[in-house]
Amino acid sequence: MKTYSYLLEHDYGLAPNPFGKYCTLGVCKPKIRGSRNLEIGDWVIGTGSRALENISGRDFVHHIIYAMKVEEILSYEKYWSDIRFAYKKPILNGSLVTVYGDNIYHKDNNGNWIQEDSAHSLADGVTNEEHLRKDTSGKNVLISKDFYYFGDSAPLLPKDLFDVCHSGVGEKIIKSPKQDKLIGWLKENFHNGIHGDPINWIEHNQLNLF
Template sequence: MLNNKGTLYSYVLTRDYGFAPNPFGGYCTLATCKPEIRKNASVGDWVIGTGSNNQKVKMGNKLLYAMQVTEILGFEEYWNDQRFQYKKPIMNGSKKQKYGDNIYRFDQQEQKFFQIDSHHSLPNGQVNLMNLERDTKGKKVLISTLFWYFGEEAPQMPVELSEEFVKKGVGHKKIKNELRMNDFIEWISTFESGYIARPWLFKKEFERYDGRT
């Protein structure tokens, strides 16, 4: 059941590769990036990513995805969970496989995280410390089976909703208003849920993210 009593976290999704979030295989997962959201979100909360106003992108006020958090795991649980083994990247596989987000293994003996070869690694596959440190500041993986991933078919949000729910610029905003959440839920429910279209950056070749831009 869709929840209107939690908090909604909204941010601008500037790089939509199907990595963060990862919408494949029946689960939408946020396992990297946005550490503050991942640290603070609870089951029942919402996370939405809207498009950038950048002139090269021109996706301002479009909704790339929305997820209601239905489960939360730690990195070690996520790494070991049989349901999410397919989200470990396969770097000689398809784009979906290359952009797998199950990339952090916690070594109990050494008491530190290890990053496997992935979108967030260096070009030679070695660890990117900048991404590792940022990602592991939020030690929770947000998981959803109640999600809408629009990707390259992202719809324009109605003006009355975009004014309330769309974050401008960096960071994120929090909305906790049951009446406005009802309006958002009513609108999002007019769309078929689940994975709707491919990430809009799937049109490009596989890329690494260096953590700087």
């Protein structure tokens, strides 16, 4: 068992998408999602960055934004067709939860990728080729019921766990005993599920003030 750790530069509720019974990682982070070394039982964590401070005005460095235990690994086609995840298909005129649905990729009868109108497409539903290429290169969607999503309530990690945070682009791999201490700290101090709203939702809240 191992943990993939990376910095979040934005947090819209899209990657990860923590809503409903499942936390899913279906877009962004293609190297993690497509890793041949990724196994059921591994963890993925996202920690705060200076970019999130620029958005919110709060310091999120060394704060944990989310952690998910990988319990299923699905292809995009299986994710799209699985009735359990129909609620994660985006509805852009709906609530923020539905706007940032991550169930957006599937193939047509000729095997060509379709990118649904979503937070990763361009205006008027035009395909964003850069996002399509990057997202689908990850091949898989990661699924978890055993997750902790903190968002704007992200707690500060204990100082002896600061080094689980990655410090740059990409990701780092954490193994035992440091991983065991991190997961133990989560389980001892927090319940599974959602503890806060996505940090970038402050942008929507600010727009609604005017």
